[in-house]
Amino acid sequence: MEKFRDFYYYQEEDFYYLYFYKLNKSIKIDSENIELFNDVLNGIKCYDEFYSDIVKSFNIKEREIKEEAFIKNKPKAFLLEITNSCNLRCKYCYKDEPDNNIKIINFNYIEKIANYIIKNSDYQSQINIIFFGGEPLLGFKFIKEFINKFELMLEKSNIINKNVNYSITTNGVLINKEIADYLKLKNFTIQISIDGDEQVTNFKRLNKLGQGAYNDILNGLKFIDKNINLLARVTITDTNLNLLDNFKHLYSLGFCSIAQSEAFNMLNYENIEILLKNYDDYLEYFKEMLFNDNIYEALAMRDVIILLYKIHYGEVQLFNCGAVTNLLAIGVNGDIYPCQRFINNNNYNIGNLNKSEIDYKKCISICKEFKECENCICYSTCAGGCFFNNEIYNNDLNKPFYADCMIKKFIFEKSLKIYNKLTDIHKRKIFN
Numbered sequence: 001m002e003k004f005r006d007f008y009y010y011q012e013e014d015f016y017y018l019y020f021y022k023l024n025k026s027i028k029i030d031s032e033n034i035e036l037f038n039d040v041l042n043g044i045k046c047y048d049e050f051y052s053d054i055v056k057s058f059n060i061k062e063r064e065i066k067e068e069a070f071i072k073n074k075p076k077a078f079l080l081e082i083t084n085s086c087n088l089r090c091k092y093c094y095k096d097e098p099d100n101n102i103k104i105i106n107f108n109y110i111e112k113i114a115n116y117i118i119k120n121s122d123y124q125s126q127i128n129i130i131f132f133g134g135e136p137l138l139g140f141k142f143i144k145e146f147i148n149k150f151e152l153m154l155e156k157s158n159i160i161n162k163n164v165n166y167s168i169t170t171n172g173v174l175i176n177k178e179i180a181d182y183l184k185l186k187n188f189t190i191q192i193s194i195d196g197d198e199q200v201t202n203f204k205r206l207n208k209l210g211q212g213a214y215n216d217i218l219n220g221l222k223f224i225d226k227n228i229n230l231l232a233r234v235t236i237t238d239t240n241l242n243l244l245d246n247f248k249h250l251y252s253l254g255f256c257s258i259a260q261s262e263a264f265n266m267l268n269y270e271n272i273e274i275l276l277k278n279y280d281d282y283l284e285y286f287k288e289m290l291f292n293d294n295i296y297e298a299l300a301m302r303d304v305i306i307l308l309y310k311i312h313y314g315e316v317q318l319f320n321c322g323a324v325t326n327l328l329a330i331g332v333n334g335d336i337y338p339c340q341r342f343i344n345n346n347n348y349n350i351g352n353l354n355k356s357e358i359d360y361k362k363c364i365s366i367c368k369e370f371k372e373c374e375n376c377i378c379y380s381t382c383a384g385g386c387f388f389n390n391e392i393y394n395n396d397l398n399k400p401f402y403a404d405c406m407i408k409k410f411i412f413e414k415s416l417k418i419y420n421k422l423t424d425i426h427k428r429k430i431f432n
């Protein structure tokens with residue numbers, strides 16, 4: 001796509017498609033207006049007039065100042081690290097605690113955490129409580145007791161309009177009938193970490209004896225009711241670069257939503273090149289499913305759907321994710337961090353269960369505008385990338401990580417072209 005002033009554009013058949021990247025708005029220039037548009041491109045017609053005429057037709061909300069949005073935001077999602085320990089030994093895991101440093105969250109924290117969430121969350125809205133680890137089901141007893149207590153305290157607090165969603169990110173191996181029934185009862189969203197078919201999953205997801213864990217994961221899956229919100233989370237490494245194969249296999253296992261994300265520490269430059277080609281095939285398949293009326297399978301491609309939502313609703317994101325602004329992670333020791341990936345990094349310890357206040361001074365550095373993003377086509381939908389990746393790979397929270405940007409831009413351009421082809425019927429099916 002070409003960039004011109006405030007938009008990116010491309011031509012297809014008899015039309016030009018323009019995408020105003022700072023407004024997250026896409027328009028089509030039809031044959032009647034093509035001449036005018038060419039005059040604008042060639043400097044014959046006044047650009048400012050053209051721009052203001054087009055922009056008038058948009059319903060645009062003023063973009064908030066990052067710092068102000070940051071201060072007024074209240075967390076809506078709380079991640080609870082139930083344990084730093086795991087029953088598996090996946091090769092890419094960032095939790096590599098030695099066996100003598102294993103911690104399970106203390107039962108004495110139950111009331112404090114419940115209190116902390118009730119006090120610090122946005123009491124007007126829905127909140128999400130996400131249990132993770134290590135392997136959170138090692139602390140299943142804690143999870144149950146916590147939910148009992150939390151719900152009682154919430155009831156007593158007289159807070160109305162508070163919807164609570166529970167979710168869990170698990171390797172699935174420990175799921176049995178009792179656990180599956182409880183997760184169903186509490187309407188959990190279950191996110192299972194699995195990387196594709198048996199062979200690719202077993203390359204990196206191993207048990208303590210070094211054997212592939214695929215069959216153990218499937219053993220846990222068989223207890224889960226088909227009507228539950230069941231997601232697969234694929235970690236992309238050098239051994240499962242074929243996104244489409246991963247997707248097709250997991251869809252055939254009954255996952256209704258599949259998200260794939262890169263572990264950049266396991267990918268080299270050549271892998272990224274292959275990955276870009278594979279993203280192309282993946283998005284072509286999405287198109288095929290959509291245009292052949294196989295909407296359910298298309299809807300299971302979670303990353304594509306999320307991006308289409310962002311384009312459709314035209315919201316301009318200020319931050320890439322909710323870290324600090326909408327999300328807090330509570331570590332196994334009761335310390336608070338911007339998200340789960342920062343746990344145990346003292347530079348980003350922003351509070352503790354014993355203090356009600358969050359140390360916003362420490363977080364304020366994330367409110368900077370990123371120079372690299374100013375002209376980027378993903379300005380409104382990515383807004384700076386993952387803080388953790390920026391920090392790890394660039395040593396700078398505020399400097400976008402090149403490999404991630406390459407992938408994001410590629411996916412965005414292709415998804416935008418798909419979006420521009422959607423009919424009203426498609427839009428109703430996807431966005432309603």
Ligand code: SF4
Binds near residue numbers: 378380383384406
């Ligand atoms: S893709 Fe990279 S440059 Fe573009 S908005 Fe995201 S972080 Fe910034």
Ligand code: SF4
Binds near residue numbers: 322323341386388
């Ligand atoms: S900083 Fe990165 S890892 Fe943390 S929530 Fe944001 S996107 Fe996820």
